[in-house]
Amino acid sequence: MKICCLGAGYVGGPTMAMIAHKCPDITVTVADINEKRIAAWNSAELPVFEPGLDDIVQANRGRNLFFTSDMVPAIRDADIIFVSVGTPTKTYGTGSGKAADLKYIELCARMIAEHAEGPKLVVEKSTIPVRTAESLKRVLGANSRPGVTFDVLSNPEFLAEGTAIDDLNCPDRVLIGGESPAAIEKLVDVYANWIPRDRIITTNLWSSELSKLVANAFLAQRISSINSISALCEKTGANVDEVANAIGRDSRIGPKFLKASVGFGGSCFQKDLMNLVYLCEHFGLPDVARYWEQVTDMNDWQKRRFSSKIVTTLFNTVNGKRIAMFGFAFKKDTNDTRESAAIYVGRDLLEEQATLAIYDPKVSADQIFYDLQQPQTDADGKPNDKALICSDPYEAAKGAHGLAILTEWDSFKELDYQRIYDDMMKPAFLFDGRNILDHTELRKIGFEVFAIGQ
Ligand code: UDX
Numbered sequence: 001m002k003i004c005c006l007g008a009g010y011v012g013g014p015t016m017a018m019i020a021h022k023c024p025d026i027t028v029t030v031a032d033i034n035e036k037r038i039a040a041w042n043s044a045e046l047p048v049f050e051p052g053l054d055d056i057v058q059a060n061r062g063r064n065l066f067f068t069s070d071m072v073p074a075i076r077d078a079d080i081i082f083v084s085v086g087t088p089t090k091t092y093g094t095g096s097g098k099a100a101d102l103k104y105i106e107l108c109a110r111m112i113a114e115h116a117e118g119p120k121l122v123v124e125k126s127t128i129p130v131r132t133a134e135s136l137k138r139v140l141g142a143n144s145r146p147g148v149t150f151d152v153l154s155n156p157e158f159l160a161e162g163t164a165i166d167d168l169n170c171p172d173r174v175l176i177g178g179e180s181p182a183a184i185e186k187l188v189d190v191y192a193n194w195i196p197r198d199r200i201i202t203t204n205l206w207s208s209e210l211s212k213l214v215a216n217a218f219l220a221q222r223i224s225s226i227n228s229i230s231a232l233c234e235k236t237g238a239n240v241d242e243v244a245n246a247i248g249r250d251s252r253i254g255p256k257f258l259k260a261s262v263g264f265g266g267s268c269f270q271k272d273l274m275n276l277v278y279l280c281e282h283f284g285l286p287d288v289a290r291y292w293e294q295v296t297d298m299n300d301w302q303k304r305r306f307s308s309k310i311v312t313t314l315f316n317t318v319n320g321k322r323i324a325m326f327g328f329a330f331k332k333d334t335n336d337t338r339e340s341a342a343i344y345v346g347r348d349l350l351e352e353q354a355t356l357a358i359y360d361p362k363v364s365a366d367q368i369f370y371d372l373q374q375p376q377t378d379a380d381g382k383p384n385d386k387a388l389i390c391s392d393p394y395e396a397a398k399g400a401h402g403l404a405i406l407t408e409w410d411s412f413k414e415l416d417y418q419r420i421y422d423d424m425m426k427p428a429f430l431f432d433g434r435n436i437l438d439h440t441e442l443r444k445i446g447f448e449v450f451a452i453g454q
């Protein structure tokens with residue numbers, strides 16, 4: 001059997017590497033229009049940082065796992081084609097800011113229809129609004145060569161970045177939605193190579209598509225709920241981590257996704273919530289739309305609250321002050337910055353005329369400048385002196401008035417905070433946006449600590 005995947009991103013790359021790893025008899029080809037990205041997948045420096053991914057790619061690349069920008073043969077030869085291209089939120093026209101932009105999906109469908117010479121099973125892997133499979137089917141059907149037929153399945157991916165390899169290796173469930181039992185069985189057989197059958201759920205197309213949006217909406221809702229409570233804890237003297245622990249022990253609530261933070265980020269939560277809101281509006285359910293919109297409103301508020309806290313604590317001005325930011329990725333163990341809270345906090349502080357000194361163990365300087373909408377150099381070629389990208393955390397903190405933890409990287413817990421304190425301006429303010437440090441110890445050193453929900 002031959003599998004091809006269109007889109008070599010954070011989802012397509014790791015997922016296909018795992019399929020190749022678990023199914024030595026299947027040839028897996030990952031195709032992407034971005035030649036630079038493909039070159040990186042074929043190099044020693046993969047474009048995606050994900051613990052455990054390097055080993056799996058090394059072990060299988062060139063054997064039954066291939067990365068190519070030559071889309072046509074990959075499509076022509078495949079029995080199953082996964083579509084795992086980006087579905088960013090539309091930034092123009094109808095549904096701007098809410099609806100998913102499906103142009104990449106449609107382009108894939110047209111390309112598949114043009115080049116498929118025999119029957120294909122097309123699997124939507126990208127997060128997409130409900131009823132996209134229907135559009136996919138129509139585009140495929142209307143453009144196919146005579147005699148060529150397509151089955152379309154929805155198979156949303158639930159992996160979380162930073163734990164992708166474990167999630168793929170041992171998922172809570174695999175979800176496959178479709179109409180044709182034979183097509184569903186074909187895909188079930190692939191996953192059954194390593195996943196117990198009772199964890200493979202099959203549903204109709206629409207349930208599968210909607211479940212992905214709803215799973216992400218529920219997870220995001222838990223974070224916004226605990227973040228809303230973090231603000232109340234700060235007013236009342238309760239401690240949000242203690243509250244989360246106490247409520248999470250109730251087996252009906254459960255302990256996961258109750259960590260208060262500077263706000264959730266990532267490519268999925270915001271986008272999928274907005275998709276859900278758009279769908280509800282589209283289907284005449286404005287009250288349901290408003291309900292889910294509150295989850296992102298609360299998240300925006302939490303991010304703004306954090307940057308305002310920094311400004312007000314630093315005597316109402318950060319103008320000309322150096323603020324060290326530890327972490328820029330949207331969570332630990334990834335180099336992905338999409339929708340990272342650090343972007344919004346950073347932009348707010350730049351707006352307030354602060355100088356940022358940023359350190360992240362995995363995010364590139366290019367990416368940080370891009371996200372902050374900052375030039376790397378000024379018109380005379382001098383390096384940007386408003387956003388400084390540092391290669392080590394001590395350098396970032398040196399001479400800083402404030403230090404903000406934006407990502408919960410484990411390495412931040414191991415730093416020498418006495419050394420950091422000694423090198424900072426006094427009073428030395430520390431804002432722990434992830435509640436990962438030992439605040440009692442920090443206060444003993446002399447830091448003025450602000451923690452979320454405490
Ligand atoms: C999410 C879903 O978990 C995954 O199932 C789906 O396939 C894609 O979207 P991801 O965005 O990669 O995965 O990471 P996740 O671990 O869900 O974290 C999302 C954001 O929420 C991060 O910014 C994280 O720091 C934040 N978060 C998570 C919290 O602030 N508190 C928590 O308790 C959990």
Ligand code: ADP
Pocket residue numbers: 006007008009010011012031032033034037084085086087104107108126127267
């Ligand atoms: P995700 O997190 O969903 O994997 P990414 O943005 O990381 O999203 O990856 C999507 C990938 O899809 C990008 O590498 C992009 O170049 C690729 N892509 C977009 N359109 C096409 C297409 N028509 N054919 C193949 N790949 C595509």
